Every structure is written in C-alpha cells, then in structure tokens.
Amino acid sequence: MNMNGKTVLITGSTDGVGRYVARRLAEEGAKVLIHGRDAARAKALSDEIVKAGHAAPIFYQADLSSMSGTCALAEAVMRDHKRLDVFVSNAGIGSQNDGPQRQVSADGHELRFAVNYLSGFLLAHRLLPLLKAAAPSRIVNVASLGQHPIDFDDVMITKGYSGSRAYAQSKLSQIMFTIDLAEELKGAGVTVNALHPATYMNTTMVRAGGISPISTVEQGGAAILHLVEGDDVAGKSGLFFNGMNEARANPQAYDADARRRLRALSLTLTGLSS
DSSP: OOTTOOEESSOOOOSHHHHHHHHHHHHTTTTEEEEEOOOOHHHHHHHHHHHTTOOOOOOOOOOOHHHHHHHHHHHHHHHSSOOOSSSOOOOOOSSSSTTOOOOOOOSBHHHHHIIIIIIIHHHHHHHHHHHHHHHSEEEEEOOOOOOOOOTSSSEEEEESSSSHHHHHHHHHHHHHHHHHHHHHTTTEEEEEEEOOOOOOOOOOHHHHHOOOOOOHHHHHHHHHHHHHHGGGTTTTOOOOTTTEEEOOOGGGGHHHHHHHHHHHHHHHHHTOOO
16 A cells, blocks of 8 residues: 555554554655644654654544543544544553553443553444545554453453453454454455564563563564555455464454454443444
C-alpha cells in the first residue's frame, strides 16, 4: 500500500513503538492521527515530524481505560474524517504498570482487559464505517506472544490475580477478536490481523516491568509497518504474526465456542449489544 495521502489512526502513539510507527508513516506522506493521554508528548512528536519537513499529525487526547473516553475518541475521528485507511490498535499497559496489584477501570472492569482489549474492540466496531469507506483498508491489532487462556467463570480475574496473567489474557482476547472480525468482514475490503511485534522492546512499558529490553522499537515497528503496508499481506486476514512471519496463537484462539463467548461478553461490556 502506498501510504502517501492515506489516513492512519494509531492509538498509543505518543511513546514507544507507536511513536516510531507514526513518525515513519508521516515520512511516507500519510495523514497520521496520533492518540495518547499526554499532550506534551504529542506536541514533542508533532514538532519532531514538522521539523523533518512533513505534515503535522492530528492529535486526539483520550483515556482508553474508560468506555466513555474510548467512545469520545471514536466520535471525534468520525466527526473529523470521512475515511480511514488503517487503524493500528496499539495502546496498552503492561503487567506492572502502576504496580502488580489488581486494578479496575472506570467502568469496573479488570484494567488490562479494559485498556488492552475492550477499547480496541469498541474502537474497531465504531470506526468500521470509515474503514469500509476507504476499502481496501486494514486493521492491525498489536498483541503479544504472551497469551493466557480466558477463564470464562472469572474473566476479570478476581481470584488468583497476577499482572502477567491479566496482560496475557488481554492479548489472547485481541487475537480471538481478530479472527472473529476477519470472518465478519469477509467481502467488505477490510482486513484485520494481529501480531507480536518484537520481544521486550525498549519501551516505557517494558522498563516499568523491571525487564531488560532485548529488542528495539525499530524492530517491532518494522513488523507493524509490514502489516500496515506490505503488499504480501494485502489479501490476508484473521491471522497472527510473530514479527514478520505468520504464526500460531494459543489454541483457545481457534476455539469457535470460546470466541463466541468472548464476543457476546465484549458486546455487552462495551454497550454495542444494545
């Protein structure tokens, strides 16, 4: 895909790998919509892009830990744009952000499930009219190799909580959603794929977990950009990639009944079922 003139929304793009991808796409002439919670970080990125001689990105400030914040972001993008060529669902929190203890969102949901999964689920559905208007278009869900099966009797992990399990469950949920949405969008000209960009990139999220980085944001960014614009994946949908290569996710991702249960729950929690 030639990105010149294409409109791309990247959540979580004022820091880390999202920031790198936003900068690269701006260099390629894309109309980049950046998202984050920190306006100062967004301005620093915008200034950097403009200084390099490219069009300034458009910043949307939103807290994706709440359904209302997520809906407000979708409404703002829908108001300002008639088409969306690519949606990169990248925003997320790690296993140790603000400590290892169990945390809940403004809506009372386990926080990692809410931020890493539910917000992307809601945004993708709300933005589908713009994505369909721009077909052929793409959705890229930034997931992880760290995946843990969902216990449908305790999705919010009220018992035996650990941040790493919560993070891994949220990432598997993204992949299950990817497979389901690809089925739903067959024939619509919108593809959706998920990926593990790189292992322990040098990002704020990784460092917050007390982990020594072993990959660069450039490595992870290249894998994301491959799904955003690669010709070899233009007709592929519903897949999980490890870096540049197609891979297999946790077996639960391929369990149609588990995906059905997750979809029903997600529609209810996001208010989309009504």
